[in-house]
Amino acid sequence: MDQKETFFNYITEGNITKGDYIPVGAAMLNGETITNALVKIPLKTLNRHGLIAGATGTGKTKSLQVLAENLSDKGIPVLLMDIKGDLSGLAQPSPGHAKIDERHAKIGLPFEPKSFPVELLTLSEQNGVRLRATVSEFGPVLLSRILDLSETQSGVVAVIFQYCDDNKLPILDLKDFKKILQYATQEGKEEFEDAYGRISTASTGAILRKIVELEQQGADLFFGETSFDVDDLLRIDNDGRGYINIIRLTDIQDRPKLFSTFMLSLLAEIYSTFPEQGDSDRPELVIFIDEAHLIFNEASKALLNQIESIVKLIRSKGVGLYFVTQNPTDVPEAVLGQLGLKIQHALRAFTANDRKAIKMTAQNYPDSEYYDTETVLTSLGIGEALVSALDEKGRPTPLAATMMRAPMSRMDILTESELNALNSQSKLVKKYNETIDRESAYELLNKKIEKAEAEEAKEKARKEKEALEKAEAKQRKSSSRRRSTAMNPVVKVLTSATFIRSVFGILNKVMKK
Ligand SMILES: Nc1ncnc2c1ncn2[C@@H]1O[C@H](COP(=O)(O)OP(=O)(O)OP(=O)(O)O)[C@@H](O)[C@H]1O
Ligand SMILES: [Mg+2]
Numbered sequence: 473m474d475q476k477e478t479f480f481n482y483i484t485e486g487n488i489t490k491g492d493y494i495p496v497g498a499a500m501l502n503g504e505t506i507t508n509a510l511v512k513i514p515l516k517t518l519n520r521h522g523l524i525a526g527a528t529g530t531g532k533t534k535s536l537q538v539l540a541e542n543l544s545d546k547g548i549p550v551l552l553m554d555i556k557g558d559l560s561g562l563a564q565p566s567p568g569h570a571k572i573d574e575r576h577a578k579i580g581l582p583f584e585p586k587s588f589p590v591e592l593l594t595l596s597e598q599n600g601v602r603l604r605a606t607v608s609e610f611g612p613v614l615l616s617r618i619l620d621l622s623e624t625q626s627g628v629v630a631v632i633f634q635y636c637d638d639n640k641l642p643i644l645d646l647k648d649f650k651k652i653l654q655y656a657t658q659e660g661k662e663e664f665e666d667a668y669g670r671i672s673t674a675s676t677g678a679i680l681r682k683i684v685e686l687e688q689q690g691a692d693l694f695f696g697e698t699s700f701d702v703d704d705l706l707r708i709d710n711d712g713r714g715y716i717n718i719i720r721l722t723d724i725q726d727r728p729k730l731f732s733t734f735m736l737s738l739l740a741e742i743y744s745t746f747p748e749q750g751d752s753d754r755p756e757l758v759i760f761i762d763e764a765h766l767i768f769n770e771a772s773k774a775l776l777n778q779i780e781s782i783v784k785l786i787r788s789k790g791v792g793l794y795f796v797t798q799n800p801t802d803v804p805e806a807v808l809g810q811l812g813l814k815i816q817h818a819l820r821a822f823t824a825n826d827r828k829a830i831k832m833t834a835q836n837y838p839d840s841e842y843y844d845t846e847t848v849l850t851s852l853g854i855g856e857a858l859v860s861a862l863d864e865k866g867r868p869t870p871l872a873a874t875m876m877r878a879p880m881s882r883m884d885i886l887t888e889s890e891l892n893a894l895n896s897q898s899k900l901v902k903k904y905n906e907t908i909d910r911e912s913a914y915e916l917l918n919k920k921i922e923k924a925e926a927e928e929a930k931e932k933a934r935k936e937k938e939a940l941e942k943a944e945a946k947q948r949k950s951s952s953r954r955r956s957t958a959m960n961p962v963v964k965v966l967t968s969a970t971f972i973r974s975v976f977g978i979l980n981k982v983m984k985k
Pocket of ligand 1: 534
């Protein structure tokens with residue numbers, strides 16, 4: 473057997489043998505494709521998470537597109553974070569290209585252009601289903617992590633949530649939350665102090681400032697109703713294909729806090745909603761996060777811990793998480809260690825730092841008797857990658873340099889009119905896009921404050937009236953004393969006009985005498 477044949481056997485034997493799988497391309501040796509030596513990703517281990525890495529323009533997003541298409545075809549719904557806006561093309565068939573035909577001839581897989589069932593979602597005011605969550609659903613722990621609060625401040629947040637729970641005040645949006653924070657140290661100060669202890673204005677002030685910072689990144693659009701039901705991510709179309717839900721995040725690059733807020737809330741919601749999966753032969757949902765460095769870059773230590781634990785936990789719910797980023801080192805060590813599938817595109821060795829990163833990356837892959845991983849890493853062409861998956865038993869498959877298949881859908885964005893058409897057909901847009909602001913903490917507290925103020929005003933008026941009445945009574949008393957002196961029968965007689973006249977009369981008479 474020549475080397476090629478041995479390698480072919482190695483790849484096919486070392487790759488999966490049972491269960492359903494996705495063929496992502498054909499194995500390559502010495503820069504050449506071995507036709508029909510398909511590199512397969514088992515569906516069974518897709519909930520074990522993964523990484524798609526590589527220098528810019530090497531084919532990461534297209535690999536993501538290929539995986540998403542094939543998952544959809546297998547009836548598995550997908551959720552994509554589209555940061556660059558280059559994934560909406562999934563809704564239209566590929567126009568085809570001579571280079572694509574050439575690629576597929578080398579791989580030995582037919583190329584069938586087709587479109588996929590796509591739902592567009594948004595965190596802002598772009599076309600698509602509005603994704604929202606209420607602050608109550610978000611919960612005190614996550615909110616404190618996102619706001620990077622101190623222990624004392626987190627305690628205040630916990631008390632605020634408790635108060636709202638006890639008093640049936642829904643905290644829907646940030647307006648509600650700010651109102652209740654204010655209330656706790658102003659109008660409701662005594663009420664809070666009696667039931668939960670004193671809340672310092674220094675703490676509420678610090679929390680308020682952090683909320684304003686989050687709002688500046690557009691979080692006020694995210695918090696509120698109608699809150700998104702994560703079960704809507706699991707839709708299957710009439711042909712049995714999984715929906716590809718694309719969250720359009722093109723306007724989020726400079727707002728990493730909003731992105732991580734949203735990601736965490738989504739994962740937490742999925743974790744608490746989806747049932748335990750046990751030993752399933754396929755994932756329930758696969759999530760791809762393109763440009764994943766954005767969630768890790770500015771995340772605080774507390775937030776990173778939260779991400780790490782949720783990545784670990786969510787697997788049991790049959791959810792696979794795939795991080796797409798330029799360098800594996802963009803992903804924290806603790807998360808990296810949990811990733812099963814690795815699709816590593818070419819890395820470029822421009823600087824000493826690059827070379828160090830390549831060495832480190834190579835060390836993270838299983839040893840291969842057929843490749844010098846470091847050399848292959850820098851010589852892979854566009855749309856080629858080193859692939860290592862987990863087999864059905866959860867063991868890493870042999871490393872295979874792979875010529876990736878081309879996406880069957882369009883490798884480009886939809887036009888504005890195509891986007892509008894997609895949007896107008898969507899059932900979910902109708903369900904979620906109406907902004908409602910039902911009575912919640914803000915309005916209820918305002919009412920309470922107004923009522924308290926009205927009562928206070930009434931009380932004040934009552935007291936004033938009482939005081940006035942008292943004063944009047946007093947005045948009446950003193951004037952009546954004056955009056956009653958005047959009315960004393962003696963005085964009355966003495967001062968009466970008749971008396972005076974008669975006295976004068978008498979006097980006159982006396983004088984005349
Ligand atoms: N599997 C593939 N089949 C056919 N063409 C491909 C494939 N992968 C990559 N290409 C070609 O390479 C180009 C760049 O690929 P892609 O956009 O996936 O790169 P990227 O690694 O995501 O880059 P960036 O880091 O800039 O986002 C594509 O527009 C396409 O022309
Ligand atoms: Mg990309």
